[in-house]
Amino acid sequence: MPAALSLTRAQLGSIYDHALRHRPEEACGILAGDADGSVQRVFRMENAEHSSTFYMMDSQEQFQVxxxxxxxxxQLVAIFHSHPHSPAYPSARDCELAFYPDALYMIVSLMDGRPASRVFSIRDGAVEEAWLLVSGE
Ligand SMILES: [Zn+2]
Structure with missing residues (x-):
């Protein structure tokens, strides 16, 4: 599993834009890329729950992605979602629903007005922080 998630500035901007646009609902998506954690594609997805406190990907859309x-x-590198009103840390429900032990989980908090993110691995309910690397362009 990659210990770091590597995004370009443009990819990070695309994720933040998705999160801000869907506020006050949580927004979610999938980051695909290489085994070293470098992201090649950002899939901005619908939160089928349209909730401000949790998210669920639409199963049909997830299948297509x-x-x-x-x-x-x-390969699947990471799953991201936003926390409109809470810190960038996995909720109890996020841990319960972390079905991909080999993926990283990126959480974007909007509680301070502008987006702030952290990345974690979640395995059997154990949360460990990973690196978020953002490069140039
Ligand atoms: Zn969450």
């Missing part, structure tokens, strides 16, 4: 990732020869 996983299919696309495979076609592109990429």
């Amino acid at each position: 996983f299919d696309q990732i495979e076609q592109d020869g990429l």
Whole structure:
């Protein structure tokens, strides 16, 4: 599992834009890329729950994205979602619903007005922080 998530500034901007646009609902999506954690594609997805306190990806959309990732020869690197009113730390429910032990979980907090993010691995309910690297462009 990659110990770091590597995003370009443009990718990070795209994630933040998605989070801000859907406020006060949580926004979510999938980051696909290489085994070293470098993201190649950002999939901005619908929160099927339209809730401000949790998210659930639409299963049909998630299936299509996983299919696309495979076609592109990429892998699932991370799942991101926003916390409109709480810190960038996994909730109890986030831990319960962390079904991908090999993926990283990026959480974008909007509670301070502008987006702030942290990245974690969540395995069997154990939360460990990982690096978020943002490069140039
Ligand atoms: Zn959450």
